[in-house]
Amino acid sequence: MAALRVGLIGCGSIAQTAHLPAMYTLSDRVRLVAAADLNEAAARAAAAPWSAAVYTDGHELVRRRDLDVVMIATPEASHRQWTEVAAAAGKHVLCEKPMAPSLADADAMIAACRAAGVHLMIGHSRRFTRRYMEIRGAIDRGAVGTVRLIRENERRSRPPLGVSRGYYTAEHWTGDPSMSVGAALTNGIHEADLLRWFAGSEPVWVAAEHKVTVEGNRGVPDFITYTVRFASGAIGSTEISNCLPPGYPAFHQCEIYGTHGAVRARDHDLVSLTRYRDEGADHPESGRVLLHNLTAYAREWTGFVDAVQQDRPVPMPPEEARAALRLALAAAESAHTGHVVRLTPQPGADAAGGRA
Numbered sequence: 302m303a304a305l306r307v308g309l310i311g312c313g314s315i316a317q318t319a320h321l322p323a324m325y326t327l328s329d330r331v332r333l334v335a336a337a338d339l340n341e342a343a344a345r346a347a348a349a350p351w352s353a354a355v356y357t358d359g360h361e362l363v364r365r366r367d368l369d370v371v372m373i374a375t376p377e378a379s380h381r382q383w384t385e386v387a388a389a390a391g392k393h394v395l396c397e398k399p400m401a402p403s404l405a406d407a408d409a410m411i412a413a414c415r416a417a418g419v420h421l422m423i424g425h426s427r428r429f430t431r432r433y434m435e436i437r438g439a440i441d442r443g444a445v446g447t448v449r450l451i452r453e454n455e456r457r458s459r460p461p462l463g464v465s466r467g468y469y470t471a472e473h474w475t476g477d478p479s480m481s482v483g484a485a486l487t488n489g490i491h492e493a494d495l496l497r498w499f500a501g502s503e504p505v506w507v508a509a510e511h512k513v514t515v516e517g518n519r520g521v522p523d524f525i526t527y528t529v530r531f532a533s534g535a536i537g538s539t540e541i542s543n544c545l546p547p548g549y550p551a552f553h554q555c556e557i558y559g560t561h562g563a564v565r566a567r568d569h570d571l572v573s574l575t576r577y578r579d580e581g582a583d584h585p586e587s588g589r590v591l592l593h594n595l596t597a598y599a600r601e602w603t604g605f606v607d608a609v610q611q612d613r614p615v616p617m618p619p620e621e622a623r624a625a626l627r628l629a630l631a632a633a634e635s636a637h638t639g640h641v642v643r644l645t646p647q648p649g650a651d652a653a654g655g656r657a
Contacts, residue, residue: 302610304332308368308392310359310383311375312338312347315397319426320374321347323598330606331370337362359383363390370609373397378480381406388417393609395602397424399490399629400622402482407623414619422605422615423622427491428498429600432566436557439564440499446561451499451537453492453556458549459515459523461581469543471517483511483522484541485633486626492539493632494625499557502533504628506643511636514544527632532646550584 307324309316324331337356338344344355356362363371363386371387373380373396380401387394394414400423401407414421427433439445460467468487469476475487485493497504509527513520523543530536554567576583604616627644635642 302330304328304330305369305606305609306334306367307331307370307372308335308337308362308365309333309347309372309374310337310362311373311397312336312340312343313374316347316372316374317343319595319598320372320397320424320602321350322595323602325350326595326599327602327606330610331602334367335362335365360386363387363392368392370395370605376474376480377402377486381410384410384421385413388413388419388421391417391419393420395422395424395605398426398494398622399423399486400619400626402486404623404627404630407619407626411619411623420605420609420615421619422608422617423619424598424601425491425494425617425622425625426594426597426601427495428617429604430594430597433495433498433555436499436555436564436566440501440557440559444562445557445559445564448500448533448535448557448559450558451496451535451556452554453495453537453539454552454554455488455492455539455541456545456549456552457488457543458547458551459544461547467515469515469518469521469523471519476515476518476521478520481521482630482633484525484543485509485511485522485629485636488543489525489539489541489632490625490629492541493629494621495555496529496537496539497531497625497628498621500531500533500535500537502531502535503624503646504529504537504631504644505532506530506641507628507631507635508641509632509636511633512544522633522636525632525636527635529628529632548582548584 333351333353335354336344336348337359341357348355371392371394373383377399380396384394474480507527507529511522511525513522515523526540528538552568556565608615631642631644
């Protein structure tokens, strides 16, 4: 079967560190034909190993007739725009998480791809990460009984003082309130999805607190903690911190407690490599443990390619990504207003728990 021809829109960090390396491992099944980014140098860097075409305008890329798939790796504020453009051109869409900054945008993306008869999948890489797949498998086998409590924590460091282009800083898009909702979506969308996936149930209320801590931040929350109650009676708890001291290694921990057992997955307390430089120490391996887990992204791409080539449902349905977005946005609303946010049942919504 011929390799799928891919056009990439957005050639920043997630494309360079996760999607392109994953595509390399599947080079017999996917081929990068074109790359587009407002930053021409970034587009050229992405395109070079593939001898792919380079654009600074995504519309020019989408107009190419030799594309099967458009991979969208831009900030979420433009996910709807590029999904609608790609769908109108008859291209299948793999779009980075979070799906969109609003439920209206998410619904428009689903509708556009459904009307065009193309596949849409949102890149929730944690669904394809081995340890989380194992947790879901243990729940499905009844190894912990009925799930009663899910705790998911994620910790990351803030940029060093004086650095103005790191996450949540004034010069980075994540620190721009016109483009970013903040930690609840940028990385917390993973936690929203995992809590719901492991609970196997829909949320009924959420209570949250958030903070703005990174120096130079223009008001975008980089820390959020919340508790969510699910219809099954299970409780979910999460804390997403992007404000720990510079050099603190990325760390994640997930714990599931049920009526007959428990399961825990966590990053190693120690990392294999520490680098000491004038600006301080850092741990370059820690981000690869989970954040840019190559095997997870390779599984994600494999599932998407199989769905397109075999014309079968994608392993991460966009409706699941929308449901995670709904919970994350409710947490952001609760933190902003200081009130508990109650979520009413969604007409036609399936119970949580679709498997990757």
